[in-house]
Amino acid sequence: MTPLIECTDVTKKFGDFTALSRLNLTVPQGVVYGYLGPNGAGKSTTIRMLMGLSRPTSGRVRVLGQDPTDPGVRGRIGYLPGELRLDDRLTIGQTLASWGRLRGLTDTAHRDDLVQRFGVDPSRKVRGLSTGNRRKVGLVGAFMARPELLILDEPTNGLDPLMQQVFLTAVEEARDNGQSVLLSSHILSEVERVADQVAVLQGGRLAASGPTKELRRRAAQRFHIAFAEGEEVPLTGLAALDGASAVERRSPDGQEVSLAWAGSPDALLAFLAGRRITTLTAPEPDLEEAFLEYYQNDAPAGRGAAAEEPAGPVRQGVSGGS
Numbered sequence: 001m002t003p004l005i006e007c008t009d010v011t012k013k014f015g016d017f018t019a020l021s022r023l024n025l026t027v028p029q030g031v032v033y034g035y036l037g038p039n040g041a042g043k044s045t046t047i048r049m050l051m052g053l054s055r056p057t058s059g060r061v062r063v064l065g066q067d068p069t070d071p072g073v074r075g076r077i078g079y080l081p082g083e084l085r086l087d088d089r090l091t092i093g094q095t096l097a098s099w100g101r102l103r104g105l106t107d108t109a110h111r112d113d114l115v116q117r118f119g120v121d122p123s124r125k126v127r128g129l130s131t132g133n134r135r136k137v138g139l140v141g142a143f144m145a146r147p148e149l150l151i152l153d154e155p156t157n158g159l160d161p162l163m164q165q166v167f168l169t170a171v172e173e174a175r176d177n178g179q180s181v182l183l184s185s186h187i188l189s190e191v192e193r194v195a196d197q198v199a200v201l202q203g204g205r206l207a208a209s210g211p212t213k214e215l216r217r218r219a220a221q222r223f224h225i226a227f228a229e230g231e232e233v234p235l236t237g238l239a240a241l242d243g244a245s246a247v248e249r250r251s252p253d254g255q256e257v258s259l260a261w262a263g264s265p266d267a268l269l270a271f272l273a274g275r276r277i278t279t280l281t282a283p284e285p286d287l288e289e290a291f292l293e294y295y296q297n298d299a300p301a302g303r304g305a306a307a308e309e310p311a312g313p314v315r316q317g318v319s320g321g322s
């Protein structure tokens with residue numbers, strides 16, 4: 001089966017600056033694909049090439065089996081750009097109607113259902129809408145024609161938690177309906193619930209890619225441990241554990257410790273057994289911490305080595321040894 005999205009050795013330069021370096025990315029049919037990376041990693045640059053809005057400096061991009069600049073390809077994709085431009089003179093209803101006409105949308109029941117679920121008011125003028133409300137209009141527009149492929153650039157940006165849930169449900173329904181979705185984000189937890197696969201981009205290079213569960217399993221975690229009053233805080237012992245790094249005290253009384261942990265926490269739990277602990281929490285690590293730290297652990301030479309190795313993505317797939 002032809003992949004819906006295929007980037008082969010794609011490099012994108014802006015003058016002397018390399019925004020993407022030899023990117024290889026394959027999105028098969030029927031999956032939700034999370035495209036993760038911190039600000040400036042190159043996500044929007046990739047997405048604009050997938051939409052045929054810019055061309056790679058070198059390499060090959062195929063979307064729905066075609067060159068994305070071929071006529072007809074764009075009309076088959078539900079696209080939410082990172083920065084959505086709307087005609088301020090129109091109402092939301094007029095905006096959606098004009099997009100519908102462009103796509104030849106005749107069945108408006110799904111659109112009306114989305115309008116209701118995302119809580120947008122069709123009679124409201126686009127002028128003055130908040131970032132989140134603009135995003136919601138864009139999402140209704142992207143989903144309403146049930147396109148075979150959705151490409152969504154930072155879709156949850158500006159959405160409150162309730163709307164994030166509405167959005168994630170819409171993504172799940174789209175997948176159940178056989179549609180495929182690529183969505184970018186800089187927050188792992190936002191895409192984790194829905195993404196079957198993820199790719200993590202850093203500095204224009206692929207740092208990791210593979211099934212979400214597998215990446216999650218291998219990602220570094222952060223633990224906060226609060227030791228009971230009077231209990232000795234075993235800072236040195238914790239730091240000596242294989243898997244621990246960045247061990248530090250984090251409370252004024254010194255009883256609470258924070259550490260980063262790579263791999264299964266079994267050894268940490270065994271070490272803590274028998275000590276008096278009041279709380280043990282694992283906050284959401286940011287992307288840098290979750291993926292780049294383990295990448296650095298994997299490759300002792302660190303990111304510098306990756307920079308000197310321009311022959312391909314830093315790391316393709318996560319299942320090949322640790």
Ligand SMILES: Nc1ncnc2c1ncn2[C@@H]1O[C@H](COP(=O)(O)OP(=O)(O)OP(=O)(O)O)[C@@H](O)[C@H]1O
Pocket residue numbers: 014017019037038039040041042043044045046082186
């Ligand atoms: N037209 C352009 N001219 C010059 N540099 C650009 C251009 N577009 C993007 N860049 C640069 O390329 C890099 C990648 O940008 P991109 O917008 O793709 O990142 P991103 O991962 O989408 O980040 P964000 O989450 O901040 O949108 C950045 O350093 C950005 O400044």
